[in-house]
Amino acid sequence: MFDNKNKLISPTRVKICGITRPQDALLAAKLGADAIGLVFYKKSSRAVSVKQAQSIIQALPPFVTVVGLFVNAEPTFVQDILAKLPLELLQFHGEESPDYCSHFDKPYIKALRMRSGIDIQSSAQEYSEAKALLLDTYVQGVKGGTGVPFNWQEVPLLLSKPIIVAGGLTPNNVSRAIMALHPYAVDVSGGVESTKGIKDADKMSAFLFEAKDFPQKHSKGASMSIAKSFSIQDTQSLPDKNGHFGPYGGIFVPETLIQPLKELQQAYQHYFKDSAFLAELNDDLHHFVGRPSPLYHAARWSERLGGAQIYLKREDLNHTGAHKVNNTVGQALLAKRMGKNRIIAETGAGQHGVATATVAARFGMECVVYMGSEDIKRQAINVYRMRLLGAEVRPVESGSKTLKDALNEAMRDWVTHVDNTFYIIGTVAGPHPYPVMVRDFQAVIGRETRQQIKVLTGCLPDVLIACVGGGSNAIGLFYSFLDDKGITMYGVEAAGDGLETGHHAAPLCTSKPGVLHGNRTYLMSDKNGQVIETHSISAGLDYPGVGPEHAWLKDMGRVKYVAATDSEALDAFHDLTRLEGIIPALESSHALAYCKKIAPTLDKDKIIVVNLSGRGDKDIHTVAALEGIEI
Amino acid sequence: MNRLKTCFDKLRTQKRAALIPFITAGDPTQTLTVPLMHGLVEAGADVIELGVPFSDPMADGPVIQRASERALNQGTSLRDVLEMVKTFRAQNQTTPIVLMGYLNPIEIMGYETFVQAADSVGVDGVLTVDLPPEEATDFCLLLHTHTIAPIFLLAPTTIPERIKHICTQASGYLYYVSLKGVTGDAHIDMTSVAEKVKEIRQYTKLPIGVGFGIKDVESATQVAKVSDAVIVGSALVKLIETEPQEKLLEIMPAFVRELRKGMDTSL
Numbered sequence: 001m002f003d004n005k006n007k008l009i010s011p012t013r014v015k016i017c018g019i020t021r022p023q024d025a026l027l028a029a030k031l032g033a034d035a036i037g038l039v040f041y042k043k044s045s046r047a048v049s050v051k052q053a054q055s056i057i058q059a060l061p062p063f064v065t066v067v068g069l070f071v072n073a074e075p076t077f078v079q080d081i082l083a084k085l086p087l088e089l090l091q092f093h094g095e096e097s098p099d100y101c102s103h104f105d106k107p108y109i110k111a112l113r114m115r116s117g118i119d120i121q122s123s124a125q126e127y128s129e130a131k132a133l134l135l136d137t138y139v140q141g142v143k144g145g146t147g148v149p150f151n152w153q154e155v156p157l158l159l160s161k162p163i164i165v166a167g168g169l170t171p172n173n174v175s176r177a178i179m180a181l182h183p184y185a186v187d188v189s190g191g192v193e194s195t196k197g198i199k200d201a202d203k204m205s206a207f208l209f210e211a212k213d214f215p216q217k218h219s220k221g222a223s224m225s226i227a228k229s230f231s232i233q234d235t236q237s238l239p240d241k242n243g244h245f246g247p248y249g250g251i252f253v254p255e256t257l258i259q260p261l262k263e264l265q266q267a268y269q270h271y272f273k274d275s276a277f278l279a280e281l282n283d284d285l286h287h288f289v290g291r292p293s294p295l296y297h298a299a300r301w302s303e304r305l306g307g308a309q310i311y312l313k314r315e316d317l318n319h320t321g322a323h324k325v326n327n328t329v330g331q332a333l334l335a336k337r338m339g340k341n342r343i344i345a346e347t348g349a350g351q352h353g354v355a356t357a358t359v360a361a362r363f364g365m366e367c368v369v370y371m372g373s374e375d376i377k378r379q380a381i382n383v384y385r386m387r388l389l390g391a392e393v394r395p396v397e398s399g400s401k402t403l404k405d406a407l408n409e410a411m412r413d414w415v416t417h418v419d420n421t422f423y424i425i426g427t428v429a430g431p432h433p434y435p436v437m438v439r440d441f442q443a444v445i446g447r448e449t450r451q452q453i454k455v456l457t458g459c460l461p462d463v464l465i466a467c468v469g470g471g472s473n474a475i476g477l478f479y480s481f482l483d484d485k486g487i488t489m490y491g492v493e494a495a496g497d498g499l500e501t502g503h504h505a506a507p508l509c510t511s512k513p514g515v516l517h518g519n520r521t522y523l524m525s526d527k528n529g530q531v532i533e534t535h536s537i538s539a540g541l542d543y544p545g546v547g548p549e550h551a552w553l554k555d556m557g558r559v560k561y562v563a564a565t566d567s568e569a570l571d572a573f574h575d576l577t578r579l580e581g582i583i584p585a586l587e588s589s590h591a592l593a594y595c596k597k598i599a600p601t602l603d604k605d606k607i608i609v610v611n612l613s614g615r616g617d618k619d620i621h622t623v624a625a626l627e628g629i630e631i
Numbered sequence: 632m633n634r635l636k637t638c639f640d641k642l643r644t645q646k647r648a649a650l651i652p653f654i655t656a657g658d659p660t661q662t663l664t665v666p667l668m669h670g671l672v673e674a675g676a677d678v679i680e681l682g683v684p685f686s687d688p689m690a691d692g693p694v695i696q697r698a699s700e701r702a703l704n705q706g707t708s709l710r711d712v713l714e715m716v717k718t719f720r721a722q723n724q725t726t727p728i729v730l731m732g733y734l735n736p737i738e739i740m741g742y743e744t745f746v747q748a749a750d751s752v753g754v755d756g757v758l759t760v761d762l763p764p765e766e767a768t769d770f771c772l773l774l775h776t777h778t779i780a781p782i783f784l785l786a787p788t789t790i791p792e793r794i795k796h797i798c799t800q801a802s803g804y805l806y807y808v809s810l811k812g813v814t815g816d817a818h819i820d821m822t823s824v825a826e827k828v829k830e831i832r833q834y835t836k837l838p839i840g841v842g843f844g845i846k847d848v849e850s851a852t853q854v855a856k857v858s859d860a861v862i863v864g865s866a867l868v869k870l871i872e873t874e875p876q877e878k879l880l881e882i883m884p885a886f887v888r889e890l891r892k893g894m895d896t897s898l
């Protein structure tokens with residue numbers, strides 16, 4: 001898999017393209033270029049003859065790859081060049097077919113021009129033998145050398161092929177491109193020239209410095225420990241093979257489920273590296289879910305609060321109206337690969353249930369959703385949505401008749417129908433591998449945010465804020481930034497009527513570790529170890545436990561966990577609705593409530609990103625009822 | 632010596648299978664639990680599994696879930712359960728008691744505190760449904776130093792390699808879960824149970840008990856033929872829901888007596 005997850009340690013390779021003189025090639029090599037490109041396209045101002053090419057190649061020291069660039073050339077032309085010159089790699093820049101590209105028995109890269117609506121992932125599949133894809137700017141009628149960067153936001157983040165970024169790169173923007181896309185390599189031509197075909201020594205030197213030095217600059221900062229014993233290595237090596245984040249996580253389930261969990265873990269590990277799986281996932285995230293979700297500058301709200309600039313990650317704009325679907329699409333695809341045709345899920349407010357019923361309908365799978373009978377009464381519309389989508393909603397009458405009991409019942413169902421059933425857990429809790437798997441499916445939120453905020457502002461955010469129930473939207477946003485020590489992160493729990501009243505759902509702020517639903521984590525239980533009933537205005541945060549990775553991040557001091565009360569969340573709900581024209585989910589309103597507190601304390605040049613995890617349409621009955629309005 | 636070992640050694644020489652009834656402590660009332668335990672022993676129970684009620688019993692079917700709820704409504708805590716064992720031991724020093732429940736009450740009490748208390752009141756084994764051996768290393772060490780047996784489950788989904796591993800961790804007896812499902816579920820497939828018990832025997836000399844889904848004399852008798860212990864929970868606990876409370880001290884032992892009779896006559 002070649003995602004742009006922050007592998008800052010690995011340096012980006014650099015190709016200097018359009019070399020026409022031996023001295024330029026030699027200098028490029030001296031400055032540390034990994035490859036040079038020779039253009040065999042007569043219409044190009046940088047085209048070289050065979051003779052010119054011979055003298056350039058002769059000047060080169062070893063370990064610099066020579067790439068030959070062709071545009072819709074006759075096969076005989078390419079073969080003729082290959083017979084005369086020792087080219088190591090071919091680059092096809094026109095409309096060459098996969099068959100054509102493979103025809104020459106040489107490794108090749110395929111250039112794609114980034115016109116809108118281009119599906120890079122399917123190209124990656126189509127050109128299955130390509131060593132990499134080179135992404136260049138599309139300008140009508142011009143083949144390469146346009147001098148303009150394309151919109152880097154359009155590149156999907158989990159590609160099954162390495163990418164090479166080209167198009168309008170200069171010493172000034174190359175480090176931004178690397179930061180935004182984490183490409184395998186960058187390709188520059190016009191950006192380091194004094195005139196067409198003639199490279200400029202200073203520009204080349206500056207470009208290579210920016211491109212090559214960039215990762216070192218950043219890894220130095222990141223490798224300094226944030227809290228004691230917390231480093232890059234720690235975050236990237238967790239959890240251990242049995243799903244432990246320090247003392248948290250693990251597998252605490254009845255014996256019958258151990259083997260199915262092992263099988264799930266194996267399947268997950270396998271498919272998360274499988275390019276066809278990733279291609280299908282990306283395709284669905286793009287075309288079905290509607291990703292990437294926008295990053296929106298809430299300018300009026302920022303101004304009203306008078307402090308930091310607030311950006312909202314618009315997960316509310318996903319299909320089904322929340323971040324939940326990022327995960328259900330992933331797990332449903334995994335279920336399909338594992339040959340399981342029956343999907344089960346638990347749900348509280350019904351958002352995860354709807355997201356699950358949605359993907360079950362999309363993939364033609366049987367779907368059973370367990371929901372506490374109390375929640376069924378409170379969330380009639382979502383119950384009906386699930387039924388419309390063809391799911392069976394089974395009321396759970398045991399215990400407190402809410403989310404935790406629905407989870408128990410789903411576990412019981414899974415134990416009983418383990419052969420044909422896939423249990424889609426909706427949050428980063430449950431036994432291993434669920435916490436890590438759900439995190440990885442939700443991490444797209446942070447990957448996109450990282451790329452988008454760089455493009456929008458040229459730098460990384462100062463503060464990240466997300467609400468925490470089980471914690472999947474929060475970990476989804478945080479994960480890509482954990483190693484950036486300068487970024488402060490807040491997870492906001494539900495303080496309900498106030499932490500001091502005991503009527504809340506804030507285990508990280510108030511409780512100690514315990515074991516429930518397959519993992520060890522902070523858990524709201526009484527002195528006898530019985531799990532206590534929680535309270536929050538938002539059903540999605542109304543859960544006594546929390547994902548084990550959050551427990552670990554709390555202990556490590558990497559993320560600060562705070563809480564917002566029902567009424568603070570409601571205030572923020574109204575503010576955003578009135579000032580920005582966005583009705584947020586009550587869950588997300590908790591994150592907004594905390595943002596409201598800290599934004600005014602920060603300077604105007606500081607940047608806060610809040611994960612707007614869901615839209616509030618589902619909550620308008622709750623809000624109306626609180627205001628004595630019947631609708 | 633651990634009472635479990637003495638009990639199973641004796642049964643082995645008699646070539647009888649053990650009968651292990653399960654009841655939830657505090658169900659239907661805390662005062663009734665100890666008299667019920669004595670009644671079950673008199674009716675022929677060899678070992679008693681005493682359920683520790685928990686708010687989220689995810690491996691249990693509706694019958695035992697409701698038993699847990701009734702017990703919790705009485706305010707029954709892990710400390711109360713240990714107290715009941717202590718009261719029981721005042722009159723009975725031989726019948727092994729195994730506590731069966733979920734991890735969180737123990738986790739919150741503290742492992743050391745729990746094991747010491749369990750030892751001092753006369754608990755012989757502990758079966759924690761949601762604690763597989765991988766997570767139980769330290770707990771097992773503690774239990775072993777107090778000669779309390781850690782009892783582990785084996786399931787139809789447990790692969791041979793793992794059966795072998797669990798057998799090295801367990802003591803007292805092994806609890807084979809007869810079906811993929813929760814306690815009190817439908818039918819057990821006797822042929823596959825017999826095969827699996829035979830398979831497990833290759834790896835251990837420990838007695839093998841079978842539970843989940845044994846609901847009457849017939850199924851108890853069949854299981855007794857292929858295993859070392861018959862564990863009956865939901866079928867017994869169900870009587871608490873269907874019968875008047877004042878009659879439970881007669882009716883529950885009577886049911887156990889019938890099972891015992893069936894198991895013994897089929898020898």
